[in-house]
Amino acid sequence: MIQNVNNKFQNTTPPYSELKGFSKEVLQFVNHYNFNNNNEIKDSFQKHFTSKRLIVYADVAFDKYRAIDHISGYGDMHILQYATPLDAFSAFTKYNKNPNIKLVVPDIVIELEKTHSSDTSKLSLHRAEIQHSWGYERIKTEEAFEYILKGKTLNDLPDVVVGIIDDGVEMGNDDFSNRLVAAYSFTEEPENPFTSSIGHGARVCSVLMENTLPNVKFISYKIFSASETTLSILHLAEMQAELDGVDFINSSYGMFAKFNSGISKPLHIASVGNVRSEQPQYPAACNGVISVTAINQSEKLYKNAAFGDWVKVAAPGENLKLPSTYADGDYVEFTGTSCAAPFVTSICAMIKTQHPNLNNEQIKQVLYDSCEITDIPVRYGIVNMFNAVSYLDNVTQPEVAEQIVDFTLPKTEPALV
Numbered sequence: 001m002i003q004n005v006n007n008k009f010q011n012t013t014p015p016y017s018e019l020k021g022f023s024k025e026v027l028q029f030v031n032h033y034n035f036n037n038n039n040e041i042k043d044s045f046q047k048h049f050t051s052k053r054l055i056v057y058a059d060v061a062f063d064k065y066r067a068i069d070h071i072s073g074y075g076d077m078h079i080l081q082y083a084t085p086l087d088a089f090s091a092f093t094k095y096n097k098n099p100n101i102k103l104v105v106p107d108i109v110i111e112l113e114k115t116h117s118s119d120t121s122k123l124s125l126h127r128a129e130i131q132h133s134w135g136y137e138r139i140k141t142e143e144a145f146e147y148i149l150k151g152k153t154l155n156d157l158p159d160v161v162v163g164i165i166d167d168g169v170e171m172g173n174d175d176f177s178n179r180l181v182a183a184y185s186f187t188e189e190p191e192n193p194f195t196s197s198i199g200h201g202a203r204v205c206s207v208l209m210e211n212t213l214p215n216v217k218f219i220s221y222k223i224f225s226a227s228e229t230t231l232s233i234l235h236l237a238e239m240q241a242e243l244d245g246v247d248f249i250n251s252s253y254g255m256f257a258k259f260n261s262g263i264s265k266p267l268h269i270a271s272v273g274n275v276r277s278e279q280p281q282y283p284a285a286c287n288g289v290i291s292v293t294a295i296n297q298s299e300k301l302y303k304n305a306a307f308g309d310w311v312k313v314a315a316p317g318e319n320l321k322l323p324s325t326y327a328d329g330d331y332v333e334f335t336g337t338s339c340a341a342p343f344v345t346s347i348c349a350m351i352k353t354q355h356p357n358l359n360n361e362q363i364k365q366v367l368y369d370s371c372e373i374t375d376i377p378v379r380y381g382i383v384n385m386f387n388a389v390s391y392l393d394n395v396t397q398p399e400v401a402e403q404i405v406d407f408t409l410p411k412t413e414p415a416l417v
Helices: 024-036 085-095 134-138 141-149 200-210 231-244 337-354 360-369 385-394 398-405
Strands: 053-057 069-072 077-081 103-106 109-111 160-166 180-185 216-222 228-230 248-251 267-271 290-295 313-316 320-323 331-334
Touching: 053 085, 053 231, 077 231, 085 103, 134 141, 134 313, 134 320, 141 337, 141 385, 160 200, 160 231, 160 337, 180 231, 200 216, 200 320, 200 331, 200 337, 216 231, 216 337, 228 231, 248 337, 267 337, 267 360, 290 337, 313 337, 337 360, 337 385, 360 385
Parallel strands: 160 216, 160 248, 180 216, 248 267, 267 290, 290 313
Antiparallel strands: 053 077, 053 103, 069 077, 109 228, 320 331
16 A cells, blocks of 8 residues: 655655565666676677576576576566676577566667757746646646536545656656655666656656646656666566556656566556657557557647557647746746657546546546547547546446446457567
8 A cells, every 4th residue: 555655755765675585786786787787799690689688477497597697576577697698698599498488588778768858957847827738728637627626626536646657757846745655766876766867757747747636646666867777677666566556657668679568457558659650669569558649739640759550549749838846937848759648647547536446448448439539540549638537427328338337348459469
């Protein structure tokens, strides 16, 4: 159960004892090899294989194949360190032939999506008294808030918790402390678990703050040192989010290399990437994840955004002016699918607020069925918060609403992973 911590400094490091084998030393070990020893093979056909570490999923004992170090952790996840990328590649090929190994993947590097901004040094969190972004108006956030609060007060609303896996959530002020439940660092900067290293997570958090009511709380999982992290660190943060029991996770990063998301219980929302291509990016393309692309104010696909049938929905994501806390009328800009994802996460959090008994699949169906159908090349359309929170009350066919509430889902998603 999450403890509501008003002072963010009271809960700034993960309770590693709960990770069943992982420790602070393990985290230091992972970081050391991530950023200091990932040498590339210079010859032979394995040149693409650059990692010296493997992530192996197995629930039985298995041969470590010359690993120089081995961590057995939460569930059936193991991290194996090898002396060279060639040794790691050799073990990788052997594990792929072992029927007792559920999955083996190299510990790949993951990069944050590029953002387009003015002055990051002035970026902090949203202030409600400052003018809202065009995205707030486009998805009809104000109308949705009024609908949810009709006949209610904020005290009547259920608690909803969003996990933000990013580079931190703010740039150095205390205005956010009443909504930040906890801040964890999985990087080499444990003393600054909440500070956004390059302003990316702060922008994500600003969108979430603007488009959710105060019943929605946040937990920050800082996994990026500057703009990079690795899959092993991402999975460690995902494990912690599972243990914390968050309702939703926002992921505004990704890459073309295919990997499985480690998230099973929270509903996962992820940006599809800022490469104009139909090729799936991960974790957005993982099964069960709500994949989000970006549109501009002209209702067109953002020029650099990914698209295709694997992309579920579109949301505002170009030239979003986010209010700074440093001065009235001061703004920073946010552009990209990284910006679009938190709009959708906000909508999901508000659906959960309006209908707290809905499960993840029901929330997804409400989100998808309430989208505006357009010619944007995505599966369901453009998201609309007001349509989503009022959907079950206003659907023209009562049996449809009854089906959703009764856990019967007429629509299914193809398994991409």
